Amino acid sequence: MTTADPPAWRISSRSSNGENCVEVAPAADGVVLRHSKHPSAGTITFPGPAWRVFVHDAREGQANTNGVATVTKIGADTLVKSLHSTVALLFDAEEWSAFLAGAAAGEFDFTSQLASAQSPAALVELTSQFFATADVPYRATVNTVSDGDLWVSCWANDGALYSANGDGRGFSANPKDSSDVVVNRITGTPPTGLSGVRLSGGSQVAKIWTAGNYNRKPTGMVAVDGNGDGRDELYLAVQDLCTGPGNLTFNDAPAASVSVSTDYGRTWRITTAPMFTNHVFTTIFFLDFGQSNRNASVVGPGGAGYVYAYGLDNNWRDSYSNTVADPQNLYLARVPKGSIATRATWQFFTGTDGSGAPTWSSDISRRVAVLYDERREYPGTVTSDGASVLSQGGVVYNAPLRRYLYTSWTEFTHEFYEAPNPWGPWKLFLHKDFGPYPWWGDGSTVGPKNGGYATTLPSKFISADGRRMWMQCNWFAGLGGGSNNYKFSLRPLTVTPYQAGTPSNPANPLVNLARAGDAVPIDKTSHYGKLAYLNDGTTSASEDSWDGSLKDSDRWGITWSKPYNLDRVVYTTGTMFPDGGWFASGLTVQVRNNFVWTTVTGLTINPAYPYDANAGPFRRFTLTFANTSGDGVRIVGSPGGSAHFTSISELEVYFDG
Ligand SMILES: [Ca+2]
Numbered sequence: 001m002t003t004a005d006p007p008a009w010r011i012s013s014r015s016s017n018g019e020n021c022v023e024v025a026p027a028a029d030g031v032v033l034r035h036s037k038h039p040s041a042g043t044i045t046f047p048g049p050a051w052r053v054f055v056h057d058a059r060e061g062q063a064n065t066n067g068v069a070t071v072t073k074i075g076a077d078t079l080v081k082s083l084h085s086t087v088a089l090l091f092d093a094e095e096w097s098a099f100l101a102g103a104a105a106g107e108f109d110f111t112s113q114l115a116s117a118q119s120p121a122a123l124v125e126l127t128s129q130f131f132a133t134a135d136v137p138y139r140a141t142v143n144t145v146s147d148g149d150l151w152v153s154c155w156a157n158d159g160a161l162y163s164a165n166g167d168g169r170g171f172s173a174n175p176k177d178s179s180d181v182v183v184n185r186i187t188g189t190p191p192t193g194l195s196g197v198r199l200s201g202g203s204q205v206a207k208i209w210t211a212g213n214y215n216r217k218p219t220g221m222v223a224v225d226g227n228g229d230g231r232d233e234l235y236l237a238v239q240d241l242c243t244g245p246g247n248l249t250f251n252d253a254p255a256a257s258v259s260v261s262t263d264y265g266r267t268w269r270i271t272t273a274p275m276f277t278n279h280v281f282t283t284i285f286f287l288d289f290g291q292s293n294r295n296a297s298v299v300g301p302g303g304a305g306y307v308y309a310y311g312l313d314n315n316w317r318d319s320y321s322n323t324v325a326d327p328q329n330l331y332l333a334r335v336p337k338g339s340i341a342t343r344a345t346w347q348f349f350t351g352t353d354g355s356g357a358p359t360w361s362s363d364i365s366r367r368v369a370v371l372y373d374e375r376r377e378y379p380g381t382v383t384s385d386g387a388s389v390l391s392q393g394g395v396v397y398n399a400p401l402r403r404y405l406y407t408s409w410t411e412f413t414h415e416f417y418e419a420p421n422p423w424g425p426w427k428l429f430l431h432k433d434f435g436p437y438p439w440w441g442d443g444s445t446v447g448p449k450n451g452g453y454a455t456t457l458p459s460k461f462i463s464a465d466g467r468r469m470w471m472q473c474n475w476f477a478g479l480g481g482g483s484n485n486y487k488f489s490l491r492p493l494t495v496t497p498y499q500a501g502t503p504s505n506p507a508n509p510l511v512n513l514a515r516a517g518d519a520v521p522i523d524k525t526s527h528y529g530k531l532a533y534l535n536d537g538t539t540s541a542s543e544d545s546w547d548g549s550l551k552d553s554d555r556w557g558i559t560w561s562k563p564y565n566l567d568r569v570v571y572t573t574g575t576m577f578p579d580g581g582w583f584a585s586g587l588t589v590q591v592r593n594n595f596v597w598t599t600v601t602g603l604t605i606n607p608a609y610p611y612d613a614n615a616g617p618f619r620r621f622t623l624t625f626a627n628t629s630g631d632g633v634r635i636v637g638s639p640g641g642s643a644h645f646t647s648i649s650e651l652e653v654y655f656d657g
């Protein structure tokens, strides 16, 4: 079916009068729901996976975990309220019970329609308008002598970074020190060198609350002087995470709590009961407001009295086995800095009032997501419907830039968002696509590439101007390639805030603007992590965009921190392969202005591009177009070959005038 088809509305066969009821229809992008008696009240669209969760929850009478709409009882009536619009649909008891009976009978599964809707994902376009450029390398550049993953961290008043790892020895060399959770003290900086020491671990730090196969995983950490004695306490959020067996491993997180240390991580006080249960708000990461939470005052009056924490429901990332719903909502809470381990003092973000000020409730069921993202990455790889994009990462306040940054990830991508307030609006500013495993490099130079999970930007390592940060993430040893990155591991994230400007570069056919000092190359993905080949000034080496997916569009480009006049791009191809390397159709040039990409006019390609393997390896194609300007330029087109990818060895950009 296509989006042009009129909705095929259907109701439950259990409806008694067939008039007033829950009415649903399959659509190109999921399932649409409305009230048959009040069609003007609007519709709520559920993406396929969310619809499956909604129907499952409705049958089981469970909590609202679908991420699209809440279901609440109002007396005998049932209110279905969108989390993302003002649509609210009220059904009476008869109407709702007819729907439930139909759902229980499988009348609303739409199995075949939802399966056929999973076409290749479109290329991701950024939604942020804050950064002109953002750049992070395809591999870690600073490593430490340590062992473990996750590495949630906080910056305490003694100047040290405290960090908790999962499953490893931390900074101990003794294999007997390995545990599911380990607390470390790290000193130094990435430029000067980092060293660490293991402080505590395992049952000294946290407790496992859930019966069965679960262990402890650190999800967030904060340092703050909550009792006013001039010394920070450390707070560590730890969740129960399923240990398997088999495909249940790491696939649900039913409970969480917060442990406190008053001696900088040596000993810990553990709560007597889990603070969060039933898979609700069980992946908790504190907002990193700098050393000792010192920037929390920017939230507004009284802000400094709180610490802020983000939470995901169900699991710390996509549930690959689908034992629970995938996190598609990011929630926000605050708690007085003197009572962080006291659950009753937590309050949850419920929205904003007429003046834009946040509202809070101690009733966790009233929480409202600050970010909802239903995108899916690489369907058919680690999970058939693709990996959901909101995962256990970190939120840091970049004080010099006065911006909040949420670093999230999937198995194969990094997904970075920015916002002006802790509650948003959150916009995507960087989508780094590492492609599926294996993550081998080309072996001839430094490599291989590696992405990673549990992405955080420790506030301690943010530069004075805010434009250079260090991202921690790590990766299972040997899973995707030859390099061990299962340690406290950093790479630089560099950003340039957007400023409006006018181009001033004069016509000069000899100045390659792709080599300007502020040029940042962009791609769909770089197979070998060698995006730098794009504008390194030589045509001796090739990169390509093979990623195992049947993508229908591909791209290579340059972004800048300011606009330039442009009228010519020179594309030098890379290696041709039996299954791809060339564009199959539609090769053109787009320029970026005010974050909108527009196709150029008057394009000619010389020599004519052959749109098959005859494009040939390491051949120069000159694309000239009418004078224009922009702070980004890219070549786009449909990739060729059975594997749908293109190759490149250089992209040059000129203004001939
Ligand atoms: Ca204190």
Ligand SMILES: [Ca+2]
Binding pocket: 318, 319, 320, 321, 322, 325, 326, 383
């Ligand atoms: Ca899943």
Ligand SMILES: [Ca+2]
Binding pocket: 532, 533, 534, 535, 536, 537, 538, 539, 540, 541, 649, 650, 651
């Ligand atoms: Ca090159």
